[in-house]
Amino acid sequence: MVYKSLQQLEELVKNKPVRRLAVAAADDKTVLLSIKSAYEANYIHPILVGNSAKIEHIAAEIGLNLQNVEIVHAASADEASRFAVSLIRSEKADVLMKGMVPTAIILRAVVDKENGMIKGNEILSHISISEISCYHKLLALTDGAMNISPDFNQKIQILNNAVNVLRNLGYEKPKVAVLAPLETVNMKIESSVHGAVMSVMNKRKQIKNCIVDGPLALDNAISAEASKHKAIESEVAGDADILLVSDLNMGNGLYKAFNFLANAQTAAIITGGCAPIVLTSRADSEQNKHMSIVLACLMVK
């Protein structure tokens, strides 16, 4: 299975059960607007944690019908975050969403050893899935917003997190391009070394459920013509499903380039914990926020 558009993902969610979405610090207009379309389409059952009076006031203002919505009062963004996470832990909610709370505060609740959403050595990572008119299918990118400078083992976990997301969507063996500034190995360029090593680990079945190739420069990964110019023989080159970046400088740069210069439509979640997390930013478009909720709903087992 390979998808060409985010609309195809939205079609999938229509056949799924309604998912319980716990929003931490929901007392904000932008936040409530961002869940409105998914709620009205009956994809989600919102559990709004935050200042209840303020939530009700804003809901009335934006015409959000509260009939199938739960509201849980919390006195602060910190309390709201911890309560929303506890709903996930106790299986009373399926998806966590960040509302009007600083990322650092909600993540503190998520990664809390005692009461958080992480088991053992799992790491959280960001994955975005973009529809870009210049590319022939959906293109996933990881990690564009979470891990600053992952070491080799963390990169493997980030890769596996992303592969799991695509397999949950129905991909059997997603094609992973390990990005570097060039397609040949240069021992002075760590990303090129990591690409080569991961590609062999994939051949030896140390990395499973996907086809990995690297190092590949971005053009080699997504353009059959560019990879032909370099005479690259690869199942992944020109046809990547997932781009694995070297670090956050590269990941965030590409993520922003896709959205702000390549006119991408994008869904993005934080994955790797016991439930998907929607962590949109104010600068995201309404459509991107909606599609991020859709993607999170599709990750619920």
Add this chain to the structure above:
Amino acid sequence: MVYKSLQQLEELVKNKPVRRLAVAAADDKTVLLSIKSAYEANYIHPILVGNSAKIEHIAAEIGLNLQNVEIVHAASADEASRFAVSLIRSEKADVLMKGMVPTAIILRAVVDKENGMIKGNEILSHISISEISCYHKLLALTDGAMNISPDFNQKIQILNNAVNVLRNLGYEKPKVAVLAPLETVNMKIESSVHGAVMSVMNKRKQIKNCIVDGPLALDNAISAEASKHKAIESEVAGDADILLVSDLNMGNGLYKAFNFLANAQTAAIITGGCAPIVLTSRADSEQNKHMSIVLACLMVK
């Protein structure tokens, strides 16, 4: 002065003297095709260094009139590179262009201490100038192809090299965004620290002839709306002329994203030596190769 399109740069070159372009290892069809349009427009006087019989044969094949072309025989790509560089040093050529020679070999001739094109501590860097439909003016990016992991002082030189290029085009004080994954300083993210430091060095006039701001994420740098969402007060945010990247992973990723996913038209040169260098790749489009020659011609004093 601010330009909206590469076509405006081409208008500039029409009023300049014809520039002498030394091509190292010109005995290749793709290479000769890439200079044909600039030659026929009378922007350049080509000095083709390489296998002379092969050059003449290919010229006949592609209809390249050799009347105003010099041909210098060289037995190998290495010899051709060294001779082409010597033409620059002896002021018999204005622009160096890489032909059918590996980048490493021509660069060895360029950086040679005795017979090369570098004075003192100058460093070479790559700058691309792109026309992207989502952005309201030309957008320069540095360094997308040359410096792997520049230290702080090298980044300052790369920044100054780029500022010089834009000033040669007529910009008085180009706006430089020092890119990072976010707009706030995080001491764990070196690019964000470098952005802050460079921005203050600019205020203290340690970096001159430009307006520097950083750290900025790519969206803050090029989207007024995204920077407004973050309440960033900056002359550069949303209006950058130059993007300074953290390293080659990020630079090459963005360079390829602009060209292969954002439909950019791009001119690119290597700058920082005593003459501009055109170093296009086979995967570049004909138009991008042509515009790179145009940009190089505009850099000649």
